[in-house]
Amino acid sequence: MAVLNVILSVILIIAALFMIVTVLLQSSNVKGLGAVAGQMDSYFSKNKAKTVEAKLALGTKIAAGVFVALSLVLLLVK
Numbered sequence: 001m002a003v004l005n006v007i008l009s010v011i012l013i014i015a016a017l018f019m020i021v022t023v024l025l026q027s028s029n030v031k032g033l034g035a036v037a038g039q040m041d042s043y044f045s046k047n048k049a050k051t052v053e054a055k056l057a058l059g060t061k062i063a064a065g066v067f068v069a070l071s072l073v074l075l076l077v078k
Contacts, residue, residue: 005077
């Protein structure tokens with residue numbers, strides 16, 4: 001039982017560090033007043049699924065999900 005706690009804790013720390021890194025690598029979403037008026041829509045914003053920012057956002061979502069799930073598992077195991 002103690003070995004399981006250690007393994008899950010190490011995976012939880014790795015997920016937390018990965019989430020921190022992916023959040024810090026993402027660019028800011030601040031676009032000024034043009035975003036309020038809808039002027040920021042361009043050709044490049046339509047292909048966001050293939051960009052590095054989209055991959056970082058997906059990595060952040062996955063790491064957050066793993067973090068929450070492991071936190072709940074560790075809560076129930078102890």
